[in-house]
Amino acid sequence: MGIIIGISVAVLLLVGLIFLYTSPEFGARPTSDQEILFKTTNHYENGKFINLGYVDMQMSVQNFGKMLIGYLNQQQKTIPKRPLKVENIIASDLINYHGSTRMFWFGHSTFLLQIQTKNILIDPMFGAVPAPHPMLGTKRFSEHLPITIEHLPHIDAVIISHDHYDHLDYGSIIKLKDKVDHFYTPLGVGAHLESWGIPKHQIHELDWWQETQFENLTFACTPAQHFSGRGLTDKGKTLWSSWVIKSNNDNIFFSGDSGYGPHFKTIGDKYGPFDFAMIECGQYNTLWHEIHMYPEETAQAAIDVKAKHMMPIHWGAFKLAMHSWTEPVERLEEAAKTLQLDVITPRIGAPILLENTTENTQKWWK
Structure with missing residues (x-):
């Protein structure tokens, strides 16, 4: 029996290593030439x-154990009792759109932004x-x-905040790549x-505080307080960020993933006020408070960046922490009352019109 167990463990480890080093899901590391460029930054x-x-x-081994036990606990209402209903988007309504700036949320941190005909x-x-294999999430x-x-x-442009699986998905990129002109990371x-x-030539990498012009839009790569990595040994090998998207009429902030820090006020002082800000609010825990x-704090970050409206x-899409799935938005609403946010x-799936956001406030999760 011991031999059988030992062989089984060895086979599982071998299969895991083969998957880790051969699956395209894990991506690739920057080149040595790129790393030389990275050394010129102060971060x-x-x-x-x-x-x-x-x-x-x-995270210590002890804390990792606490995380795993909490994650497996099904008593905290971490997922909805039944599948969430979403509003369907009609493909013909998106084609050749020339109206005012609008957005569509796909849950979690994914958006389609239609701005200045882009x-x-x-x-x-x-x-x-949100994992390299369906069995892992x-x-x-x-x-x-x-x-x-x-x-x-x-798609004129794709903007990516960092390389974690819930933000950069291999399968999605493979399906998208032939209909996208530019990628900004x-x-x-x-x-x-x-x-x-x-x-x-379609990929444009930016450092914190760097800006680039995309026709009549400005993209600015701004700091976040997080980390990166898709495998076991590549933590911190790529940068993470928030983004500013600015047109002649609209100024938009996207936080990416971030713990709370002074960078929000610095961004607000440099690029604010923002007409609209999408700021992370979910997947937090005391074990990793530094990076979520x-x-x-989400409410305070919205104040710091000087957001007129925030989301x-x-x-609303994935279970990546141990809190109930509605807790983030419910706690945020209470904090917003105090801060008059x-x-x-x-x-x-509902359209979000930046010139009229009042129609987008509803307690649909109830």
Whole structure:
């Protein structure tokens, strides 16, 4: 029996190693030439990117055990009792749109932004499970998306905040790559895209505080307090970020993933006020508070960046923490009352018109 168990464990380890080193899901690391460039920044040390103030998350074996036990606990209402209903998006309504700026939320942190006749995807995660294999994560809360990738219009640009699976999905990129003109990422993330067949000339990597013009739009890569990595040994090898998207009429902020820190006020002072801000609000825990905000901090971050209207994101699609699935938005609403913050909570798939956000505030999760 001992021999059989030993052989079984060895086989599982071998299969795991083969998967780890051969599956395209894990992407690729930046080249040595790129790493030389990274060394010129003030947030890259000893072969890794670092957070401002050296904020890090080093989880002990004991805390990892606590996380695993909590994650497996099904008594905290971490997933909805039944699949969430979403609003369907009609493909013909998206084609050749020339109206005012609008957005569509796909749950978690994925958006389609239609601005100045451009179609822009933000953190396009359309997969069913935010993991390198379906057995390694829980399924999306809804049975289907508002619209499939195949029915999306031509995409002018994709903006990516970092390389974690719930923000950068291999399967989604493979389906998208032939209908996208440009990809904008933080430093190093382009290596994943290149390994998945995206031509290098379509990839634009930016460092914190760098800006680029995309026709009549400005994209600014701004700091976040997080980390990166898709495998066991690549933590911090690529940069993570938030983003500013600015047109002649609208100023938009996307937080990506971030713990609370002084960078929000710095962003607000440099680029604010913002007409609309999408700020992470979910998947938090005391064990990793440094890299994911509590909802009350989300509200303060919206104040810091000087957001006229804000929307909680990073919730409503996947179970990645131990809190109930509605807790983030409920705690945020309470904090917003104290701070007199204008919060919108649109249903997944509903159009969000920046010039009239009042129609997008409803307690659909109840």
